Amino acid sequence: MSRKNQTLGEFIIENQAAFKYSSGELSKLINAIRLAAKVVNHEVNKAGLVDILGAAGDTNIQGESQQKLDVLANEKFIHTLANREIVCGIASEEEDDFIQINSADNNHQNKYVVLIDPLDGSSNIDVNVSVGTIFSIYRRVTPIGTPVTLEDFLQPGRKQVAAGYIIYGTSTMLVYTTGHGVNGFTLNPAIGTFYLSHPDMQFPETGKIYSVNEGNYIHFPEGVKQYIKYCQREEEDRPYTSRYIGSLVSDFHRNMIKGGIYIYPKSSANQNGKLRLLYECNPMAFLAEQAGGKASNGFTPILDVQPEELHQRVPFFCGSRKMVEKAEEFMRNHSD
Numbered sequence: 001m002s003r004k005n006q007t008l009g010e011f012i013i014e015n016q017a018a019f020k021y022s023s024g025e026l027s028k029l030i031n032a033i034r035l036a037a038k039v040v041n042h043e044v045n046k047a048g049l050v051d052i053l054g055a056a057g058d059t060n061i062q063g064e065s066q067q068k069l070d071v072l073a074n075e076k077f078i079h080t081l082a083n084r085e086i087v088c089g090i091a092s093e094e095e096d097d098f099i100q101i102n103s104a105d106n107n108h109q110n111k112y113v114v115l116i117d118p119l120d121g122s123s124n125i126d127v128n129v130s131v132g133t134i135f136s137i138y139r140r141v142t143p144i145g146t147p148v149t150l151e152d153f154l155q156p157g158r159k160q161v162a163a164g165y166i167i168y169g170t171s172t173m174l175v176y177t178t179g180h181g182v183n184g185f186t187l188n189p190a191i192g193t194f195y196l197s198h199p200d201m202q203f204p205e206t207g208k209i210y211s212v213n214e215g216n217y218i219h220f221p222e223g224v225k226q227y228i229k230y231c232q233r234e235e236e237d238r239p240y241t242s243r244y245i246g247s248l249v250s251d252f253h254r255n256m257i258k259g260g261i262y263i264y265p266k267s268s269a270n271q272n273g274k275l276r277l278l279y280e281c282n283p284m285a286f287l288a289e290q291a292g293g294k295a296s297n298g299f300t301p302i303l304d305v306q307p308e309e310l311h312q313r314v315p316f317f318c319g320s321r322k323m324v325e326k327a328e329e330f331m332r333n334h335s336d
């Protein structure tokens, strides 16, 4: 039974037995993510002091200008994961293709693939607003002893064995699930240890916060426009409050604690929206469902969407169950 203020290390060991394939490898993997999180946290916290603010000068496969911290966080996570004999492949927002990681005996014995958004909320890095890292973990489907293939990464979200995020905010937290609820751990920077501060996190069934970039309003589908109008009307428990940090991890985290909905819909400019299915929407959807919330593309649960490409985008509706259901109702009733 998890105890408040238990360390993350203790929690991982104690909960390992609850995991179906428990051979200790997933625990080692979560421990590696914990280590990489601390390394990146250290860099984020002193970002203004050393030369890691601003653009790195390259663009990633999505045509986005890479920030120096995007590149640094990407390197730290890949390096930390690759050196621990647990992963056979890594895919990242900042890498065009997936990275093959062979086991020390050269026999492709490792079982897990990891997909990461090394630095989420890149537009907020230089302005000292909270950012994050998102991770998603699958067991490979191709035979052990053979190199991983794209097939190992293009699994529906429902197949995830673990997912989570790190939020580098007023405090640094690691929030994750292995399919047995969602738990949040806060880093004590003085001693570099994560403690269980938010056991069994739950989305309130409904809330009064909506998060959407209204600057894109005119390009939104009619269903989203009508839902935003519904949120703003003086009726019942409305109007709701608009809150949009512009870092998915931070908007999600706030909504999970206070109740709310985050929407990044398709638009006339982006037919599939902006967020990436594999390393943004799937992990957040797994967390949302494990915390009693809901996540869809406006119609279908995100976790049931069959991925086709590594960096594919998907419209994203996520948060308190009743609010997402209401938004879906508007999408059904107001098709473009």
Ligand SMILES: O=P(O)(O)OC[C@H]1O[C@](O)(COP(=O)(O)O)[C@@H](O)[C@@H]1O
Pocket: 093, 117, 119, 120, 121, 122, 123, 213, 246, 247, 248, 249, 274
């Ligand atoms: O500036 P916009 O278009 O509202 O987009 C903000 C969204 O884009 C993101 O920054 C995309 O993630 P990255 O920063 O990892 O590319 C989300 O964190 C955020 O919710």
Ligand SMILES: [Mg+2]
Pocket: 117, 119, 120, 121, 248, 280
């Ligand atoms: Mg992101």
Ligand SMILES: [Mg+2]
Pocket: 070, 093, 117, 118, 119, 120, 121, 122
């Ligand atoms: Mg990113």
